[in-house]
Amino acid sequence: MYSRLDMTSEIKIISTTCPRDCYDGCGISVITRDGKIATVTGNKEHPSNRGPLCAKCSIAYNGAWRNESARLLHPMRRAGEKGAAEFEKISWQEALDEIATRLTDIQRTTGVEKIAHTHYTGTCSMLAIEYPCRFFEHIGATEIEPDTICNNAGHVAWNYVFGNSLNGFDPRTIRDSKCVLVWGANPSVTAPHVHRNWLYGNDVKVIVVDPVKHETAAKADIHLQVRPGSDAALTYSLLHVIQRDGMLDEDFIKNNVIGYEEVKTWIAESSPDWGATQTGIPADLIEKAAHLYAQGPSIMWLGQGLQRQARGGNVFRACAMLPAFTGNIGKAGTGAYYLNDTFGIARNKGLSNSHVEDDGEDCGHSIGQMDLPDAINDPDQVKAFIVWNSNPAASNPAQEKIARGLSREDLFTVVVDCFLTDTASYADIILPAASFLEFDDLCASYFHLMLGAQVKAMEPPGEALPNQEIFRRLAAAMKLDGGELYEQDEDILRREMEKLDIGLSWEELRAAGWAFASTEPMILWADGKYSTPSGKIEIASAQAQKNGLPLTPTPDVDAPAPGNHLRLLSPADKYLMNSSYGNDPKIRQKLGPATVTINPEDAKLRDIAEGDPVIMSNETGELTLTAKVSDIVPAGTALSAKSRWVMHEPGKVNVNILHTPRKTDMGESTSVHGTKIMLQKV
Ligand SMILES: Nc1nc2c(c(=O)[nH]1)N[C@H]1C(S)=C(S)[C@@H](COP(=O)(O)OP(=O)(O)OC[C@H]3O[C@@H](n4cnc5c(=O)[nH]c(N)nc54)[C@H](O)[C@@H]3O)O[C@H]1N2
Ligand SMILES: Nc1nc2c(c(=O)[nH]1)N[C@H]1C(S)=C(S)[C@@H](COP(=O)(O)OP(=O)(O)OC[C@H]3O[C@@H](n4cnc5c(=O)[nH]c(N)nc54)[C@H](O)[C@@H]3O)O[C@H]1N2
């Protein structure tokens, strides 16, 4: 901490870390004047951002997040219809007593599993994301499985192949790479500093595979503009070129991989011309990309957007063939990445895969997010619903059905949030959460192998409390026994830092701001050990087959959207963090009205011009948006960003009104990017 006295006021700079669900994990400087926050800005010294924060956080952390009129300040009880957002202020004691009475009653009369809770990554700092699970695990409530709204298909698929989906390449290894393959991720929006400082701040060739020509794709050396859902065919076609031209690493395959024999005929049959018909990518580009990647050393990054497809799990298994068959594993400048569990990696000190840590978020009995719409509409299944760190009324599929469930008079709903969100509008009781600026915690980036201290910079506004304190108080109100329910933050932070093998105490990390998990870049799977049943990379997986899946990844592609339908992609927006920030007036100004982008060919067919109001619809609902016409999307595909606040939209719905809860092939996860829609001019 740095402090300076000038003639009139005391200025302090507090180093803290951004805890959003974001690859970047930026360092923040909070500048306080006379004990009050003057501004929240990027820490220029931080290895990730090396300068300002992203556009959205620069606005929101100096806007809604510190604006008392936007924040929830007190516990509140519903005073109107569900969804009408009418509330009256009550005391913490009244709120906790009422919740305790209702939950205890359900526990005694109908069974504790009828208490369901949902949570995700509204904040990702360790205490605020994990501690409440102690409470729910203790009572035995039903958890709505968090990752099934985001990335579970990819996890399950890579667990079959590598025995692990939480150890990826160490980004610092890029200094030895010649090529980076970015597949179905859009760092220009979802990881802006990774895009600028890492991907395009290093001397490497970049290949991007994405249906959308976003900024990261537009800057790439090669952009493979794949048709959504056809990536598995592309992997086979790339491997055809690699096999044909003698670029397979046969030694690596022999010593480390199971399954080449089972797929080699498919590879031989998947010519670039065939690949072109399946994916829409010109054959010569497939040839070029195959050579560049196979020459190596290359690293491959699979985005979370990529696996939000009905056959996203198959795609992930298929992509894994590329590093496995070219030997781009186990050496400097190589590797594959989906997500890094930096806490687990720092505890075990290595990307060795021989020991994978649980991420500590297991909250016991669960059902998937795709089953939530049915579950909260069923009085026999869910009687109480507790929402924390998430906003399902805006973010989840089957938006109309979720709203209907939340409107049930006999459903007791509690929402813990910093803001009066779309979901909070339906609550019986609202509890005000403190934000990351208001308590100490520990953060870890899921890209960079970096830990960061979250340092308290101000008191919470009103009576807001950190998640962990709220659940300690609720445990006390329910008179629960169990030391883990009452453990204090500092004790947990100190103990966790002892477990992390980085030679810093909590106090030292807090003073330093951040630290890498190791001084030198770690090499992924350098020991050649994989925690699969065979100990090898399992392209052919007996375990997958036992679970009713194909033995190997298959080259199948999704059928094109039928008739005059389009395939809708609704990935992240530059100015939103999921639905977070959607209530900030300056952010809303930047967002403008909701848009849908279509290819000029599709626009012509429908007589749609740039700026026209259009209706987007399917069997689950409809919404009106403004058309944009551009060849950044291929024909047959529509693009409309996710996560606007429903209550601020003219039709009181967002794009998730069209999103059905169809499960992916693996992991019961969301297949939101497989949504089919019709589009017409108003
Ligand atoms: N159409 C479409 N929909 C999607 C997706 C898509 O690609 N397309 N993507 C999906 C994905 S990847 C995800 S991860 C989900 C995300 O969806 P959600 O998990 O619902 O994420 P947010 O909408 O940001 O909601 C997080 C909430 O946490 C609150 N919060 C922040 N800090 C704290 C805190 O310290 N304590 C408490 N109690 N609350 C806090 C924020 O105010 C915010 O209201 O959306 C999914 N929805
Ligand atoms: N600004 C901002 N940043 C965010 C978020 C946010 O809401 N806003 N959300 C955060 C969260 S929760 C997450 S999970 C991450 C996600 O971050 P990313 O991993 O980057 O994922 P998305 O932005 O969902 O989608 C990335 C890309 O997947 C592509 N895609 C969709 N279907 C296919 C397909 O079939 N094949 C291929 N090859 N590509 C496909 C989309 O066109 C899109 O460009 O971002 C995080 N960062």
Ligand code: SF4
């Ligand atoms: S959301 Fe991501 S890019 Fe923005 S400040 Fe936070 S960590 Fe950095």
Ligand SMILES: [Mo]
């Ligand atoms: Mo996500």
